[in-house]
Amino acid sequence: MMFRRVAVATARVACAARMYTPSEDLKKLYGSNFENATFPLNIVPSDSTLFAKFLYKAAEPKSAFDAVLKDFDAIAAVSTKLPVFWERNADVENIAEFKALAPATVFTLIWMQNNGMLELIPAVRESFETYVNAQKKKAVAKIYVNDLKDASVAEAKKVAQDLHKGNSDLNGYTLEFKIIVDKEIVSGFAVDLVGQYVNQAKGAEASAKISGDDVDFTNIPAPKISKTIWEDNVETEVLRKYIDQLAQYDAEEAKNGV
Structure with a gap:
């Protein structure tokens, strides 16, 4: 606590x-x-x-x-x-x-x-x-899919209903669904019902695998630096101020306690 x-x-x-x-x-x-x-x-x-x-x-x-x-x-x-x-x-x-x-x-x-x-x-x-x-006697099943219109939503709801029926602690609870879009899911779905988790989702697979033996580390091109919408060095300045604040908080806690 x-x-x-x-x-x-x-x-x-x-x-x-x-x-x-x-x-x-x-x-x-x-x-x-x-x-x-x-x-x-x-x-x-x-x-x-x-x-x-x-x-x-x-x-x-x-x-x-x-x-x-x-x-x-x-x-x-x-x-x-x-x-x-x-x-x-x-x-x-x-x-x-x-x-x-x-x-x-x-x-x-x-x-x-x-x-x-x-x-x-x-x-x-x-x-x-x-x-x-x-308090409202609601059991909310979180369903993770790639798209709200994905055909697997119906299947996921069926899985959630089975989990609901099989959990005696949820007797008397009304089952509701919360659909959550997860773009890391390519196909399938995942269901989370009050800590009960079913994962039938598949993520993106690499289209090609590169072996370390095939890479010429002596001929790696220089990285291309992309400019941001901020002026030069602003990112560093913001981060510096943030770190200074953290250091100040630590110093105050060390001196005065928490």
């Missing part, structure tokens, strides 16, 4: 011009023993599970689970438009597109950011969805 290293549930979280005041309900929930409360099923404890548990308990009184799921969709859409390393450089509460998110979602994002864990957002979503699906 994650140690709550930065408490965003204090009266205020402030640094420079940054100011965030969570609601009393969220502060009360954060200060409670929510992670040991009752949940629809057990998931192996982890940092992402802890955040998901908080979101679940925040949404539970009003059954606002769908609102949080929509928030995750919004976060995923916005993340593709934000600058590189936005997780470390931007204040979550100041991102315009995040202002419409539910208060519990904003609270959790700030909590995650204060602990340098915003990269866990996809894992938090997966854990949260698992709790919600269990």
